[in-house]
């Protein structure tokens with residue numbers, strides 16, 4: 364039986380100061396095997412702890428996305444049988460919903476024969492998500508910067524080299540939905556503030572391009588777009604940052620909408636810090652995560 368196999372990475376959005384614009388793909392994955400359903404109904408089999416509680420019929424988010432994509436191109440989405448495994452914890456700021464969204468689009472592209480390019484998949488993904496910072500690295504891999512213009516319904520993206528640093532994710536055991544974490548943000552900023560924080564963001568990117576991680580890290584921790592409004596939702600944030608800085612980290616910031624906290628640190632220092640974080644914050648899982656360079660991948664196999 365012809366089966367589509369997808370491997371779709373996690374992501375960390377914002378990188379401190381790039382709210383809704385900057386993101387990086389991580390080596391954690393949503394993996395899916397899909398084939399046409401014999402009884403024309405959707406069936407999901409979830410393997411592993413991270414997908415617990417998700418529906419196993421057509422009410423699934425992935426079905427919804429696949430149907431939306433096919434309707435847009437006046438095609439029909441056939442029902443599928445899916446087996447899914449994920450090591451991306453849900454609602455932790457590691458882009459689980461973006462990986463599900465991208466999965467839905469890849470399924471539609473293949474099974475409804477939409478023939479969309481990666482560029483077009485990105486346009487569609489951003490139109491649905493409203494910002495490219497998770498979906499762009501999920502599709503392309505690496506570190507991606509982007510902007511979505513809702514009036515033109517168009518997304519532009521650009522890439523820079525992935526930083527040569529070690530990355531530590533400190534993942535709390537509780538969930539924080541992006542929806543809730545967006546509700547605490549202000550509607551507007553004064554021009555003076557917007558100028559200040561976009562200047563910080565510009566400087567951060569330039570420093571990353573020059574591999575000046577001291578300066579990039581300093582800028583990453585001066586965010587004014589989201590972190591000040593969200594940090595109260597993550598009670599350990601301040602202390603995690605403190606421990607990381609004491610261990611020589613370049614920067615510690617909220618991953619996506621949180622509650623995961625991400626740290627950039629020199630390769631020589633990362634082992635000691637990850638063990639210290641694990642010892643100190645027992646209600647969190649602290650782990651070294653690598654950066655994914657290639658984005659979502661697919662292959663067709665005969666099972």
Ligand SMILES: Nc1ncnc2c1ncn2[C@@H]1O[C@H](COP(=O)(O)OP(=O)(O)O)[C@@H](O)[C@H]1O
Pocket residue numbers: 393414417423424425449452453454455456457458459460461462463539540541542619620
């Ligand atoms: N593989 C998946 N299949 C279906 N729905 C998913 C999947 N992954 C995530 N979701 C949905 O997305 C929600 C989490 O999204 P969100 O709050 O944006 O957090 P994050 O994307 O940071 O993990 C989950 O509670 C679930 O409803």
Ligand SMILES: N[C@@H](CCOP(=O)(O)O)C(=O)O
Pocket residue numbers: 374375376377382383384455456457458459460461494496497541544545589618619620621
């Ligand atoms: N820019 C968004 C990113 C949300 O990322 P997620 O991984 O938490 O879904 C935001 O900060 O709200």
